[in-house]
Structure formats: C-alpha cells, structure tokens
Amino acid sequence: MSRTLAYLADVRKEVAVSRWLAEIDFPAIRALRIEQPCIIADHAVTFWESLTDVEDYGTPADVAELLVKLHELDAPAGALGLKPLDPFSRVERRINSNGWFTPEDDEYLRSRLVKLREAYSGLSFSLSSGVIHGDASVGNVIRDREGHPKLIDLDGVAIGPREWDLVLTALYYERFGWHTREEYEAFAQIYGFDVMAWDGYTVLADIREFLMVTWLSQKAAQDERVAAEVRKRIDDLKSGATGLRNWEPY
16 A cells, blocks of 8 residues: 555556566565455555465575576566666655654755765766666565465566666675675675676765665654664664664664
C-alpha cells in the first residue's frame, strides 16, 4: 500500500513490471492477476503472491546472480514507460512533509541534497545504462518456499547506470559491516565488476546514505526507536566521520 497517491504512477509501473517479468519467467515476485492497483482512501493498494511463510532473505551472491540476469534484459519499447533513474525523486517531498526535523536538520539536509545532486551530475559511469532494479540489496531478495531467490520491491525499476544497483551491497560491507569481506568479494566476482574500484563509488555511496536517512525519517514522528536511529544517522552525516557506522538495518 502506498503512503500517498502522489506515487500512483510508480505503483502502476510496479505492477506492469511484474507482469512483464512473469511473461519472460524472470525470478521475481508476481502481482496477482486482478485489475490493480485499487484506490482505497487515498492509498494505492496492490496484491501479490505469497512467496514464503518466514522471512528468508537472499545472500549477496543471490543478489549478484539476479542482477546479472536483470541487467541482460531489454525492456519492451514503450510498454512499461520506464523512466530514466532519478535518485532524488522523492527526497524533497520527504523533507518538505516531515515536521520532525529541527530547523537545523532541515537546513543541513537541503544543503546536502544540493551538493549530492551536483556530484551525481558530474559522474562518468563505466558500465552501460539499461534496466535496473533501483533498490537492489539482500533486503529485496526473498527465498521462496522451494528455496529459490526472487527479486521483490519493483517500484524503483528504471533505466539507469548499472552501478546504481551494485552500490548498496558495497555500502553495506564497506560502511556498515553488514556483509563480510568474503560475501562482498563473492558478489563482485559473480557480477563481474567491483563497484568499489570505480572512481564514482564514493558519490553513489554518499547518496545512498542520504536516502537511507530521509527514507527512515518518515517514521520518526511515530516511533521513538526510529527517531533515535534517524538522529544518530543525521549526526553521523553532519560530523563527516569516516569508518564503520553503527547504523541499525531497517
């Protein structure tokens, strides 16, 4: 269910992408074969197949294998209406609508956004552009009841640089320690490209960190534990500190 109808186009795209991937038998979650999304009380509601009875997430190696397959695909011309990736498409709305931020937070986040946009616009990518998932990580790969990894959360599918799909796994290893060196090396070997060795990695990693803060901040006003985590994340960004961050996964 979407938070707001402002994202209705993305919800419709997610269903269309699921239909397309089902047609070509790509290992991804399937939207139920009903007319959807349904509009209920200012929310866009969708219905999906049940993959598993427990939370059984994939490994970095599973993510790499799925990305290799996904990045080989050519989207049907015009059928999905896939747009170019805009990493910042939801950020301003999240900042503008969040009354939890202090004035200092608001000023810092807006200033940081300007700098990150400028840095992103100056990147020169090594890999080709094409179909990307948009939010690829172990959190968006679920093993089904037969143990097969499936890609989920398809609302971010776009046309963009393939490096974007690789950076979260690298970030989880390099800045948070959520993956081991061995897990990351397996990921890079299977995919065939080490995004951390590319000179634009730091910019994408900084953007991803920023998005992790603004995304989680949407829940800060309703949950004290989340609020404490967001405060920690903002303080870390402001400090400019390097090294492993003590961020909790959400």
